[in-house]
Structures are given as C-alpha cells and as structure tokens.
Amino acid sequence: MATQHSRAAARLMVAPSVILLFLWMIVPLVTTIYFSFLNYNLLDPTKGGWAGFSNYYYFLTDPSFIASVLHTLAIVLGVLFITVIGGILLALLMNMDFWGQGVVRVLVIAPFFVMPTVSALVWKNMFMNPVNGMFAHIAKGLGLQPFDFLSQAPLLSIIGIVAWQWLPFATLILLTSLQSLDGEQQEAAEMDGASWLSRFYYLTVPHLTRAVTVVILIQTIFLLSVFAEIFVTTSGGPGTATTTITYLVYIQSLVKYDVGGGSAGGIVAVILANIVAIFVMRMIGKNLDA
Amino acid sequence: MARSTTKTSKSLVTIAAWTIGFLIFFPILWIVLMSFHTEGDAIKSPFQMLASKWTFESYEAVQTQRGYGKFFMNSVVISVGSTVFALIIGIPAAWSMAFVPGKKTKDVLMWMLSTKMMPAVGVLIPMYLGFKNLGLLDTRTGLVAIMTLINLPLVIWMLYTYFKEIPGEILEAARMDGATLWSEIFYVLTPMAIPGIASTLLLNVILAWNEAFWTLQLTTQAAAPLTQFIASFSAPEGLFYAKLSAASTMAIAPILIMGWFSQKQLVRGLTFGAVK
Numbered sequence: 001m002a003t004q005h006s007r008a009a010a011r012l013m014v015a016p017s018v019i020l021l022f023l024w025m026i027v028p029l030v031t032t033i034y035f036s037f038l039n040y041n042l043l044d045p046t047k048g049g050w051a052g053f054s055n056y057y058y059f060l061t062d063p064s065f066i067a068s069v070l071h072t073l074a075i076v077l078g079v080l081f082i083t084v085i086g087g088i089l090l091a092l093l094m095n096m097d098f099w100g101q102g103v104v105r106v107l108v109i110a111p112f113f114v115m116p117t118v119s120a121l122v123w124k125n126m127f128m129n130p131v132n133g134m135f136a137h138i139a140k141g142l143g144l145q146p147f148d149f150l151s152q153a154p155l156l157s158i159i160g161i162v163a164w165q166w167l168p169f170a171t172l173i174l175l176t177s178l179q180s181l182d183g184e185q186q187e188a189a190e191m192d193g194a195s196w197l198s199r200f201y202y203l204t205v206p207h208l209t210r211a212v213t214v215v216i217l218i219q220t221i222f223l224l225s226v227f228a229e230i231f232v233t234t235s236g237g238p239g240t241a242t243t244t245i246t247y248l249v250y251i252q253s254l255v256k257y258d259v260g261g262g263s264a265g266g267i268v269a270v271i272l273a274n275i276v277a278i279f280v281m282r283m284i285g286k287n288l289d290a
Numbered sequence: 291m292a293r294s295t296t297k298t299s300k301s302l303v304t305i306a307a308w309t310i311g312f313l314i315f316f317p318i319l320w321i322v323l324m325s326f327h328t329e330g331d332a333i334k335s336p337f338q339m340l341a342s343k344w345t346f347e348s349y350e351a352v353q354t355q356r357g358y359g360k361f362f363m364n365s366v367v368i369s370v371g372s373t374v375f376a377l378i379i380g381i382p383a384a385w386s387m388a389f390v391p392g393k394k395t396k397d398v399l400m401w402m403l404s405t406k407m408m409p410a411v412g413v414l415i416p417m418y419l420g421f422k423n424l425g426l427l428d429t430r431t432g433l434v435a436i437m438t439l440i441n442l443p444l445v446i447w448m449l450y451t452y453f454k455e456i457p458g459e460i461l462e463a464a465r466m467d468g469a470t471l472w473s474e475i476f477y478v479l480t481p482m483a484i485p486g487i488a489s490t491l492l493l494n495v496i497l498a499w500n501e502a503f504w505t506l507q508l509t510t511q512a513a514a515p516l517t518q519f520i521a522s523f524s525a526p527e528g529l530f531y532a533k534l535s536a537a538s539t540m541a542i543a544p545i546l547i548m549g550w551f552s553q554k555q556l557v558r559g560l561t562f563g564a565v566k
Binding site: 013016017018021024032093094098101105108109112115116123137167177224245259262265269273276285 | 400
C-alpha cells in the first residue's frame with residue numbers, strides 16, 4: 001500500500017507537469033481573451049483602447065467567416081468520409097491472407113510520416129501542376145486538356161491531399177482493431193451457417209464501431225487545424241476558396257497584424273473546437289474506466 | 291474448400307493489395323526517383339525523365355546552395371530536444387499517476403489531454419508577441435520550449451498506459467526489501483519501463499519532426515527546421531522540382547524509417563490507449 005510519504009512524493013512529481021500545462025493553457029488563452037476586447041493593430045499605433053465586442057462583431061459578420069466555417073466543415077467531413085470508408089475497405093483487404101503482407105502494410109502507412117509541407121508541395125507541383133505535373137502528362141497522353149486542380153477545384157484538391165495523409169492512420173487503426181476480432185466467434189458463426197455478409201454485419205461491424213469512433217474523433221481534432229497544407233498550396237485562395245477558420249485567424253493575426261480581430265477569431269476557433277472536444281473527452285474517458 | 295480456389299483467391303487478394311499499396315506509396319516513390327535527375331529532366335514527361343541521366347547533383351545543390359545541413363540540424367535539435375525535455379518532466383508524473391493514483395488522477399489525465407485539443411490559433415497572438423518580446427522568435431530555445439509543452443500531454447498519456455501494465459506486486463516486493471522511492475524508480479521501474487519510454491520517445495520525435503504550425507509561425511531562418519525549409523520552395527521563384535525532391539527525400543527518409551519501426555506504438559499513442 002502506498003504510504004502517506006509516497007503519496008506526498010507522488011503529488012510532488014505530478015506538480016511540474018500540471019503547473020507547466022496550466023500556465024501553457026491559461027496564460028496565453030487569458031491574454032487572447034484580453035486582446036480580443038481591445039482595439040489593437042500592430043500596423044496602426046494610433047488605434048487603441050477598449051473595443052467591447054466590436055472585434056467579435058466584425059469577425060463574425062465578415063462574409064469570409066461564414067465561408068471559412070463552410071470550408072472547414074467541407075475539409076473535415078470530406079476527409080473523414082474518404083478516410084473512414086477507404087480505411088475500412090483497405091483494412092478489410094489487408095486483413096486477408098496474401099503474400100507480402102508486411103511490405104504492403106509498410107507502403108500503405110508511409111504517407112502518414114511525410115511532413116505536411118512536403119506532401120502538400122509534392123502534390124501541388126509534381127502531380128497537380130497543369131503544365132509539368134504527372135496528371136497533366138497523363139491527360140496529354142490521353143489527348144485530354146490538362147486540368148488545373150488547385151485553381152479550378154482548390155478545396156477538393158486540398159481534401160484529396162489531406163485525405164492521402166490521413167488514410168494510413170484510419171487504415172492502421174481499423175486494421176489493428178480487426179486483428180483483435182475474436183476468431184473463434186467468427187468460426188462458430190460460420191459453422192452455424194452464417195453467410196459472409198451476416199458475419200460481417202453482426203460481428204465485424206459492431207466490433208469496428210469503437211475504432212471508427214476513435215478515428216473520427218481524433219482526426220477531427222487534427223483536421224480542424226489543418227494549416228501547412230493550405231499555407232504552401234493555395235494560401236487560402238483563390239479568393240477565399242480555401243480559407244478555413246484556422247487560416248482566417250492566421251491572416252487576421254500575422255498578415256494584417258490585427259491583434260484584436262485575430263484574438264477574437266482565435267477565441268471563436270477555441271469555442272468551436274471545444275464543442276468537438278467535449279465528445280472526444282467523453283469517448284476517451286469511457287475507455288479509461290474499461 | 292478446395293485448395294486451388296484458396297490459392298486463386300489468395301493470388302487475387304495479393305494483386306489487389308499490392309496494387310493499392312503501390313498507388314498509395316507512389317507519390318513518395320516518385321519524389322525519390324525525381325531527386326536523382328537534373329532540373330531540366332525533372333519537368334519532362336514521366337517516361338522521358340526516367341530514361342534521362344541519373345545524377346546526385348540535386349542533393350549537392352540543396353546542400354551547397356541552400357544549406358540543407360543547418361535546417362536538418364534544427365529539426366533534430368527541436369524534435370529530439372523537446373521530446374527529451376517532455377520525458378524528463380513527464381516520467382515522474384506518469385509514474386506517480388500510474389502507481390500512486392489518487393481520487394483526482396483520472397481528472398488530471400483528462401485535463402492534460404484537453405490541453406492538446408485547444409486549437410493553436412487560439413493562442414497564436416500571445417505566443418507570437420511573447421516570443422517577440424522575449425527575443426525568442428526564430429531561436430531553437432524558443433521552439434524547443436514550445437514543442438516540449440506540445441509533446442507533454444501525449445508523452446504523459448503514453449507513459450501512463452505503459453506504466454499501468456507493469457505489475458504493482460513487483461514494486462511492493464521492492465518496498466518490502468527496503469527500497470526507497472528513488473531507488474524503486476531507478477532500479478526496479480526504469481528497466482521494466484524502458485520499452486515503453488523508447489516507444490514514447492520514438493513517436494514523439496516523429497510528431498515533433500513533422501509539426502508544421504508553430505515551426506512555420508515562429509521561425510524564419512536561423513532556427514528554421516525542415517518543415518519551414520521545404521515551405522520556402524512554395525514561392526514561385528523556388529520552383530525547382532529536382533531540388534525540392536532531393537530536399538523532401540532527405541527530410542522524410544529518417545522519419546519514414548523510424549515510423550516503420552513504431553507502427554504498433556503509433557496506434558496506441560495516437561488513440562490514447564483506446565485502441566490497442
């Protein structure tokens with residue numbers, strides 16, 4: 001049993017982490033909230049003073065705000081759709097018996113380890129570029145007109161790039177989950193005459209539900225703050241076609257140097273992310289008890 | 291079931307799996323292939339490029355003209371440094387929460403995780419201005435500090451799930467034999483915890499290496515890691531396919547190799563133990 005002494009020591013050992021994380025979370029956040037109520041622009045020192053809720057008002061009524069919410073939703077939902085469906089299919093395939101399983105697994109996982117700036121630039125230049133890209137060469141080879149992905153379908157192109165990065169993650173987690181499926185149960189069902197389809201529907205699907213939930217929740221957290229992929233490919237454009245909430249706040253803060261407006265935007269982003277986070281925390285909290 | 295049908299279906303599955311695996315991996319393969327050609331050949335059609343002369347000149351150019359080595363070192367210092375600091379701070383915390391849990395332990399763990407979910411843009415301005423005022427913009431020190439804080443929750447969580455699996459009886463036995471708290475940690479626990487610590491180290495180095503929000507916002511030249519270096523190729527005047535390929539290949543190769551070794555830990559670490 002833990003003694004009184006070791007309990008005290010244990011508290012002491014948790015303290016540095018708790019204090020550091022507390023400071024890391026609270027100090028900047030409170031500062032952001034404070035700034036969000038100020039007229040504060042680094043490029044315009046004449047402005048100053050209390051702003052009330054005007055920063056929030058301007059940020060929320062800016063037409064690019066609604067657009068950015070929609071773009072963010074499109075990216076999150078689009079990538080989730082591709083990676084979850086694709087991930088299930090790929091995981092089912094890779095869970096079958098075939099030659100060279102280890103090698104294929106390695107090939108499929110690889111994109112997850114590619115740094116975001118590399119994958120974005122490689123797709124932009126080597127594949128989607130309308131003159132020198134691989135797709136343009138293929139189109140020309142087939143006698144078709146090359147398609148300028150990033151200017152004609154910018155949002156879809158970004159969804160494609162991000163989905164390529166996250167498909168391995170979904171596949172890997174779903175595959176891990178499939179591999180922990182009870183083989184005996186499957187066999188028993190097969191002996192009782194259950195078809196492949198009903199075995200899949202009644203045994204595999206319920207088993208995968210938890211893993212799919214985990215994939216959706218964790219990816220959502222990361223997808224809400226996709227930044228580098230947009231930064232190096234379209235810079236939010238053309239126009240505001242690929243401006244997400246994260247990117248809009250970045251422009252407001254470090255391009256326009258509008259500290260007040262950028263802070264208000266940051267707080268809006270935090271609130272939106274928190275709504276998602278509540279669901280995630282519940283899910284993980286449940287697993288902690290199990 | 292007849293043997294021949296299984297063999298046929300196994301062959302079909304093999305072909306399907308390899309095809310899909312190849313397609314997913316193809317962009318990576320392609321930049322590796324492109325990196326061994328000249329700028330002029332890199333923008334030719336795919337077959338012409340493959341047929342052209344193979345050379346290392348892009349790799350040389352990236353190093354001599356762009357000073358690749360400096361950025362690589364920055365990446366190493368930032369990712370390894372921040373992970374090591376996070377481990378130093380996180381190991382005692384994870385240890386005590388796993389072995390001397392209190393009533394609040396679960397809440398503390400959940401709270402730590404919640405810090406990870408705060409979008410970075412929410413604190414972008416104070417961090418940027420704070421770094422500016424403290425003279426930390428574009429310094430390795432600043433980046434290591436911020437990445438340590440970003441790594442910390444995940445480090446504690448991963449270590450916690452690993453430490454949880456170490457049987458408590460062993461610790462009790464050590465205590466009976468008169469081991470003090472610190473000798474318990476260093477002589478009993480550490481050897482058993484090393485695999486868990488190593489996996490945590492590996493996964494966090496990978497994640498820190500690829501982190502591309504703070505590294506892009508808070509560095510420009512001096513402390514810029516590879517994420518920022520590669521981003522500099524996005525400018526139109528920087529559009530050199532072969533050099534971009536060579537730089538990219540070198541930037542992702544070490545992490546790909548480390549990543550392949552840490553597949554199992556990846557699932558566990560990124561799902562916070564929810565899927566094993």
